[in-house]
Every structure is written in C-alpha cells, then in structure tokens.
Amino acid sequence: MKICVIGTGYVGLVGSAVFAEWGNDVVGVDNVKAKIDSINKGEMPIYEPGLPELVAKNIKAKRLKFTTDLKKSVKEAEVIFVCVGTPSSQSGAADLSAVWQVAKDIALALDGYKVVVIKSTVPVGTNEEVERIISENVPKGAKFDVVSCPEFLREGYSIYDSFNTDRTVIGSKSQKAINKVKSIYAHLNSHIVECDLRSSEMIKYASNAFLATKISFINEIAQICERAGADVKKVAEGMGFDKRIGRHFLNAGLGYGGSCFPKDVEALYRTSTDQAYDFRLLRGVMDVNEMQKNYFVNKVKKYFQGNLVGKTVACFGLAFKENTDDIRKSVSIEVVKLLRSEGAKQNAFDPVATKNAKRELGNVGIEYFDDPYLAVKNADALCILTEWKEFAELDYAKIGKLLKNKVVFDGRNLLEPKALRDLGFTYFGVGRESNGWSYLNKGNGIAQGGAIFKKKA
Ligand code: UGA
Numbered sequence: 337m338k339i340c341v342i343g344t345g346y347v348g349l350v351g352s353a354v355f356a357e358w359g360n361d362v363v364g365v366d367n368v369k370a371k372i373d374s375i376n377k378g379e380m381p382i383y384e385p386g387l388p389e390l391v392a393k394n395i396k397a398k399r400l401k402f403t404t405d406l407k408k409s410v411k412e413a414e415v416i417f418v419c420v421g422t423p424s425s426q427s428g429a430a431d432l433s434a435v436w437q438v439a440k441d442i443a444l445a446l447d448g449y450k451v452v453v454i455k456s457t458v459p460v461g462t463n464e465e466v467e468r469i470i471s472e473n474v475p476k477g478a479k480f481d482v483v484s485c486p487e488f489l490r491e492g493y494s495i496y497d498s499f500n501t502d503r504t505v506i507g508s509k510s511q512k513a514i515n516k517v518k519s520i521y522a523h524l525n526s527h528i529v530e531c532d533l534r535s536s537e538m539i540k541y542a543s544n545a546f547l548a549t550k551i552s553f554i555n556e557i558a559q560i561c562e563r564a565g566a567d568v569k570k571v572a573e574g575m576g577f578d579k580r581i582g583r584h585f586l587n588a589g590l591g592y593g594g595s596c597f598p599k600d601v602e603a604l605y606r607t608s609t610d611q612a613y614d615f616r617l618l619r620g621v622m623d624v625n626e627m628q629k630n631y632f633v634n635k636v637k638k639y640f641q642g643n644l645v646g647k648t649v650a651c652f653g654l655a656f657k658e659n660t661d662d663i664r665k666s667v668s669i670e671v672v673k674l675l676r677s678e679g680a681k682q683n684a685f686d687p688v689a690t691k692n693a694k695r696e697l698g699n700v701g702i703e704y705f706d707d708p709y710l711a712v713k714n715a716d717a718l719c720i721l722t723e724w725k726e727f728a729e730l731d732y733a734k735i736g737k738l739l740k741n742k743v744v745f746d747g748r749n750l751l752e753p754k755a756l757r758d759l760g761f762t763y764f765g766v767g768r769e770s771n772g773w774s775y776l777n778k779g780n781g782i783a784q785g786g787a788i789f790k791k792k793a
Pocket residue numbers: 457487488489490491492544547551584585586587588589590591592593594595596597656657723
C-alpha cells in the first residue's frame with residue numbers, strides 16, 4: 337500500500353520505518369528540512385534502539401523515503417498518517433495547532449479518494465474537527481474519510497512494540513476506511529478494536545491515564561510500605577500475579593515523566609472539567625506524582641542534616657526513563673534542579689541523554705561524565721534517577737571506594753538493598769527496607785521512614 341506519514345517525531349519516524357518493513361511503499365514528511373536531510377543521511381534525530389538499522393534497510397530496499405514535499409506525497413498516497421506533536425498548552429489542554437495546519441495542508445493536496453488517519457494523541461472531538469477542516473478546504477471531486485488510530489508504543493521499545501502490539505484501535509464513521517487501515521495491521525494477529533472516532537480518541541487517553549494511575553497508586557503504597565516496614569517490590573510482585581491487576585507499571589520510584597503521561601493525564605483532566613466533571617482520581621494521580629520527587633530530595637537532604645550546600649551528588653540517569661535520550665518532562669532532570677536549588681553540585685552520568693540534558697541544565701554547578709566511576713569519585717552521595725538496567729550491573733564495591741560517603745539513594749529500586757548493605761553502604765530505596773532509615777532515626781528526631789511501626793525491643 338502507498339502510505340504517507342506526516343511528522344517524523346517518535347511516532348512518525350518509527351511508524352514510517354515499520355510500515356515499510358511490513359512491505360508498504362512509504363514516504364515520511366516533515367517541514368523541518370534539516371531533520372529530513374539528516375534522516376536521509378542515516379542520522380536519526382532521536383536515540384531509539386534498532387531504528388537506524390530499520391530505516392537504512394528500508395531506504396536501501398526503496399520502500400522508504402523522506403521529504404519535505406507534503407503536497408506530492410499526499411497526492412501519491414492511498415493512506416495518510418498524521419503523526420505531528422500535540423504538546424501541552426499553557427492551560428494544560430493539548431495544543432492542536434500542528435494538527436489543524438496539517439489537516440488544511442492535506443485538504444489542499446487531496447485528489448481522488450484518500451484515508452486520513454490521525455495517530456497523534458488528540459482529545460475527544462478532534463477527529464471530527466479535522467473532518468470539518470478538510471471538508472471546507474478540499475478541492476471539488478476529491479473524497480476522503482477520517483480514521484482515528486492511536487499509537488501505543490513506548491519510547492525505547494518502539495520497534496519491538498510495533499511488531500508485538502496488544503491491540504490496534506481503529507475508529508471511523510466509514511467501514512470502508514476502517515477496512516483499509518485494518519489491512520495494514522491484519523498480519524500482526526493482535527486484537528483489532530473497531531469503534532467510532534470519539535471512543536478511539538478516548539481509548540488512548542484512558543489507557544495512558546490508567547497506566548499513570550497504576551504508577552501513582554504503587555508510589556502511595558510505597559509511602560506506606562516505607563513507614564510500615566514492608567517492601568513495595570515484593571508487594572508489587574504479589575499483586576502482579578493476579579491477572580486482573582498485572583505486574584506491569586507497578587514499579588515504585590520517582591514518578592512518571594516523559595512527553596506522554598504528564599501531558600495526557602493533564603489533558604484528560606482538562607477534558608473532564610470542560611465536560612463539567614471533576615475527575616478527582618486524576619487530580620490525586622497528578623498530586624502524588626508531584627510529591628514523589630520532592631519526597632526523594634528531602635530524603636537526601638535529611639541525610640545531610642538538612643543542608644546540601646557544598647555537597648556533590650553523583651546523579652545516574654538524566655533521561656525520563658531507560659533506553660532513550662529523551663529528557664522531556666524527565667523527573668531525573670527535575671530532581672537535579674531540586675538538588676541544585678538546595679545548593680548541591682552534581683556529577684551527572686547518563687548512557688545517552690547527556691547532550692540533551694546539557695541544553696536544559698547548562699554547565700553551572702554540574703559536571704557531566706562519560707564514565708560512571710569518574711562521576712562518583714569524591715562525591716558525597718550517589719542518586720539513581722533513571723531505571724537504566726546497566727546501573728545495576730556496575731561494580732558497587734569499586735563505587736563504594738570512590739565515593740566520599742558510602743550512601744546511595746536508589747530512586748528506581750534498581751539495586752539489591754542487602755548486596756549494598758553487605759558492601760557497607762547506607763541504602764535508601766523507595767518503599768522498601770532501607771538501612772538508611774535506621775541510620776537517620778538515630779539522629780535528630782527524623783519522623784518519616786520506618787518510624788511508625790518500629791519493632792518492639
Ligand atoms: C507511554 C505509554 O507506555 C505508551 O503505551 C504510549 O504509547 C506512550 O506513552 C505515548 O502516549 O506515546 P512512554 O512515554 O514511552 O510510553 O514511557 P513509559 O514506558 O510508559 O514510561 C513513562 C514514565 O513512567 C517513565 O517516566 C517511567 O519511568 C515511569 N514508570 C513506568 C514508572 O515510574 N513506573 C513504572 O512501573 C512504569
């Protein structure tokens with residue numbers, strides 16, 4: 337099938353390569369020429385495992401090309417996927433200006449019959465508005481249908497997810513258009529949910545909001561575990577075997593970040609208030625997420641008797657999660673900023689996100705390292721901020737010797753507390769046994785952490 341993909345961000349670039357790999361004839365379009373030039377040279381604008389190889393393979397096979405020429409690409413395609421960004425506007429609602437612009441551009445280029453598929457994450461009612469904009473601008477004789485087909489891939493695993501999706505959601509008024517889009521995904525043998533436009537739009541927001549709710553839920557359980565002396569990792573494991581609950585997205589930590597969850601939870605909350613409904617649960621989800629990073633920084637602060645001025649904290653992880661160089665709404669970056677506002681310096685290490693982080697954090701009070709062992713040398717403490725698995729594989733005996741104080745604040749519960757304790761570390765996890773708390777509780781009346789249900793002597 338001839339496919340045009342508009343927007344070469346995560347969804348569009350990965351989508352273009354994946355559609356081509358499935359045997360379609362694909363053209364990816366973006367209005368940023370420099371981006372198109374670099375993709376054509378094989379340089380990806382994002383770090384995504386497997387993506388450079390997949391793009392190169394399909395360009396070579398002549399199934400995939402990239403251009404800035406939207407008009408020509410739309411004319412040549414049977415199906416047009418819209419994958420442009422929908423960032424948060426100041427009010428918290430999604431900023432849909434790029435979607436409106438592209439709808440108009442597509443309309444002006446239409447001839448014959450085309451299917452326009454909205455993949456961008458857009459609030460309920462947006463697809464109908466796209467339909468209206470195209471109808472108002474389309475040349476005589478051209479016909480089209482609009483389809484909503486939200487994306488569910490995760491950054492860092494997007495190629496794997498594209499081939500192993502749990503479901504594909506296809507919403508439209510037109511069965512003919514649904515069938516056309518269905519034929520692109522049919523070979524995956526995953527569930528296909530056919531529905532109306534509005535339900536499809538809602539499925540995307542409800543899915544992201546539910547996953548964010550799971551994260552905030554387990555983070556609140558972690559708060560209680562920490563006070564009651566239970567281990568949230570074990571609790572999540574025990575809960576997760578129940579198929580109705582599932583183990584995924586029950587990792588307690590610093591909270592969720594990234595370009596999707598914070599924006600989508602807020603946008604769904606905004607949709608609820610626009611419909612004169614107060615989605616109270618989502619307010620709680622956002623509150624907990626905000627609290628989690630402050631709570632973590634307070635732990636570090638308490639360890640240093642409330643004063644971080646002049647301390648150097650080694651920070652492992654700057655991206656919003658593992659396997660990506662994306663720092664948008666990264667909680668790790670926010671933690672670095674909070675530590676900085678307390679007067680601490682940082683020695684930062686991230687396997688791939690340093691370049692992007694430098695743009696956000698600058699060079700004042702922070703040093704960037706390519707080697708984790710150099711980052712911990714003479715630091716007063718180590719904080720693990722992103723769940724990169726390779727952080728767990730480092731030599732902590734060596735790290736212990738390099739640090740000024742053998743103390744680690746594990747914001748992602750990545751390390752084994754006992755192994756660290758055996759090496760003589762003071763270990764703080766999130767919602768799990770932390771010998772750090774007994775250390776603190778010996779001090780000056782620190783109230784939180786293992787203090788409520790202390791075992792009787
Ligand atoms: C998320 C969804 O998982 C995808 O299904 C969706 O397609 C995508 O948003 C989107 O809307 O485009 P992504 O933002 O790539 O994907 O990242 P996730 O893997 O979902 O992680 C989001 C955040 O939650 C990260 O900051 C991560 O550290 C945090 N997280 C995740 C936890 O704190 N605990 C967990 O158990 C899982």
